[in-house]
Structure formats: structure tokens, C-alpha cells
Amino acid sequence: MSADGTMGADGAAGTAGGAERGAGVADSSAARLQALFEGHRLTPTQRRIAHSMVRRAADVPFLSSVELAELAGVSQPSVTRFAVALGFDGYPALRRHLREVAPAEPAADPGAYNEYQQAVEAEIENLRHLASVLADPRPVERAGRLLAASRPLPVLGLRAAAAQAYGFAYFAAKVHPDVRLLDEGGTMAQDRIDAAVRAGASTLLCFALPRHPREVVDTLAHAKEAGLTVVTVADSAFAPVAKVSDLLLPAAVGTGLAFDTACAPMLLGRVLLEAMCDGLPDAQARLEEFDVRAAARGLFVE
Template sequence: MNDGVVRTAERVLDLFQGARLTPTQRRIAHSLVQHASSAAYLSAAEVAELAGVSQPSVTRFAMALGYPGYPALRRELRALVGVGAAPADNGDNATQRALRAETRHLEQMADQLSSLDAVRKAAGLLSASRPLPVLGMRAAGPLAAYFGYFAAKVLPDVRVLDGGGTMLLDRLDQARAAGATAMLAIVLPRYPRETLELIREARSTGLAVVALTDSAVSPAAEHADVVLPAPVGTQLVFDLHTGPMAMAMVLLQAMCDAAPEQTQARLEEFEATASRRHIFEA
């Protein structure tokens, strides 16, 4: 995926930011973002087939965004494609382009975080949960472990859920029985089915769900109480997760800010223990 396609997808996503969409409409939006360059030239019937929905659903989706119908939305999409389709060639190689795209992702996230309402709401839900389950399957597993490692320094009971199978449901039940009231779900492409199923199960048992995912219209968003979007880089063979990692640390910072005295006490206790046990060389 070249820089122009990345910018086009970002502009298409901006069309849907803040819109109150049904699960079906989120599926349509997600398909348009994932196929931004080509979707702008498809008919309503072709978009419906791409998203796996009915053609009237595509029309209702366009109207939900404030357009009189799908043709008006398609004209807007075509204009966006025209803006981003021909980036200037500044001589960068593929690796440089991929990393520069990550810089733009971080700048986009910084702009979106001019309001911290969603982050603070998420921090409040997660900070109050004892224990705190953190879900991350497949590609999201390392990020769940990374978040869990640092969160455990300031929270008394953090449980990373990163293994599949039926025992995963058992671990969720155990966390809820121990007093958990919320769960952080880190959901990255290609959206493992077992992750989405566990999120639905968590919601059905009364847990609040904070989804840290790649887009506001990702499949995880329709099942979450709070969505924290953080785009992933797609220009290398495997995705770059710079944005999601940054968002995870922004969220943890907000959790620390919500209870500064408790955070300080826990950190001092950890440092004293680390010193006594000679855990670190420096």
C-alpha cells in the first residue's frame, strides 16, 4: 500500500468519525476504508456485496452520514481519492515511506487527542476494575503483554488473556467472579474471531469493554463501551503497531493520572522491592 492509498483511507475514515452507526453500517464503513481507492467507483450494489449487506442498507448508511443518497456519498469518496491518489515522489525507498506513514499516523492521533474525553472515560472504567482483564489474541498478544507488564506496576491484579480455546472463557469467568467490572480488549487486524466472541461474551455478562483497535469502524467497535482508535501501518509485509502501542501508553498514563497517590505508592513499593531483590543492574 503506497502513501497515497494510506492518506486516502485516512480521509475516508474521517467521514465516519463521530457518526452513530449501527453494526451493519459499521461493516459498510469498514469495507469502504479497507478498499478506499476502489470503493469510490463502485455502485451501491457492489458496495453491498463487498460488505456482505443489502443494497438498501448502503443507501441508509449514506443517509445516516447526512447525504441524500449513495450517489452523493460516492461523489465525496471520488473527490477524496483524487486528493490522495498521486503523492509526490521524493526519492524515498519503501522502508522510508512506511516509517513516514507511521509519523503521519502519530500526528493524526495527536490531533484526535485534543479531546481526552474518550481516553479518560476508558481510564476510569479500567482503573476501577479489580482485577483488570486485558485481552489480546494473535497479533495483539505482544501489545497486551506490554500493557499488562506496566499496568501491573500500578494496579494490584492485572490478568492478560492471550491464549485461545475454551479455557479463555474460564479465565474471563474467573476474573468476573473475582470482581472485574471492565475489560481492555486490544483488537488488531485481522480481527480474530475468538477475540470478537470473547468481547461479546464479556458484554453479555455485564463487563464494560474498552476496545483499543485500529479504526473507529473496526469489527470490535460495535461491541465496545469506549473505542480508542489507533491506526496500524500496512506498508511492510507485516503490520506496524506503532500507533496502538502509543495509544496503550496514553491510556495507562490516563489511568495513573486518575489515581496519582495510589500510583505513586505502588511505584515506590515496586522500586523498593526491585532494589532489595537486585532485579536490575542499573
């Protein structure tokens, strides 16, 4: 999914709906919202509103402008200006449009669950939405080919995204001949990117999660200037890294707890590993070789 044509502490705020909500309803509502936002140049505040609407897609047609403003953490006039930016006379016109294409009833009351259950339900919805996005496998397949062809393959992840980058790099190293984890920013990261380019790298994979560090945007800008194709896994196609990514793959984070949860980005990373393996003819042989060595060393306790 191209960054030019798609949607978008270390993190806090918000909850999500109940278990009885239909996955198809939530996914189709989110897809309609994303289609509505595409092609519009939105300000950072407007992107924040759009992101909040996608996360609560089934509820949005039933929210007042004040409620939506509270959900997004913006002012009520900002919601009005957002609706106008989308081509509507105001927020009431936008809400009427959404109700015309939305299910007849709002989502189940999240009050039926405690805060911990709500966090789990929110992640389930994020995974369902990811499943609907993956119905079109072409963006992930393209990303897999790009990652497989890059020798070496730099993988960037800073702050909240460091664990996602480390997990991907750990498994990727079992099948890819040269994976280079970039887990520090600044000029050191730029030096390592330059070294990777000199060694023949063609693509950089980035995991970018909120809150988005400025140094991630700067590092990706440097990577593009160095000639690398940037593939990014981010929480939203509206994320700040979109403008410095060639291929952005969105996977929402959960925001119902004090710190964000990233089940969907982690799973998308594993999906990318699978797609990359499809582009590496010797991936299975490398895995089998590792298993033999691990058994000889008694590496794992069975």
C-alpha cells in the same frame, strides 16, 4: 469514543504519503470522512472501503472509483453501492462532495520515498491522526477510570494483538493491584473471565488488531454477557469487535510492509496507562516502592 457512534496475514497491503503533507490537512480530512460515515449501517465490504478512505483521506477526493476499489481490495460496483449507501447518486457525486471540502491539491507523491520510508511515513501519519483524536481526552479519561476501578482487571490480546496486551499488562501490574493477562482464547479465556467476574472485575480491556480472530469477538461477547464493561483498542471503529465493545478507542495500524505495524495502538495503550494511573491514588507510591525493591535486588544494569 463509543462503539455505537464511531468509525472502523496477520496483515498486509497499501502505502501512505510523503513527509511534506500537512498534519492538519490529513487529520481534518480523516475527521470529515468519519463524520460522513457515522450513522450509516454499512456492510463488511463497505466498512472496508470506509477504512481505506480514512487511511488515505488526503488522496481520496482525487481517486477514481476503480482506484478506490483497488485500494480497498473490492470490486468497482461495490464502490458505487457504497456511495449510494451514503446517500449520493453514485461515486462521482461522492467525489465531488469530497473535493468541495478537501484541500485544493492532492497529497505529496509517495513515489519520492522507497518502500521502507513509506512505511515510516505511514506510521507518522497514524500517530498524527491519533494526536488529533486525543484532542478530546474524555473517552480515554473515561476508559482510565473504568480500568482503575476494576479489581481484578483482565486484559485480552490474541494473535497479532498479544504483544500489545502483554506490554500493557506488564506496566499496569506495577500500579494496579490485580492485572490478569488473557493471551489464549476459546473456553479457557471464558473460564478466566468468569473467575475474574467472581473476584469482582467490572471492566475488561481488549487489544484487537487485524486480522481479527473470530475467537476475540466470541470472547468479548462472553465478557459482556458476564456483566463486564468492554473497553477496546482497535485499528478502526469499523473493526468487527465494535459491536461487542462498550467503549472503542481507534488507533490505525500501518499496512505498508508484509506484516502490519502497530505504533499507534501501542502508544494509545501507554496513554491508557497514564489515564489509569490518574484514577489510582496510590500509583506513584507503588512505582516508588518498586524502584526501591529493584535497586535492592540489583534488577537493572544502569
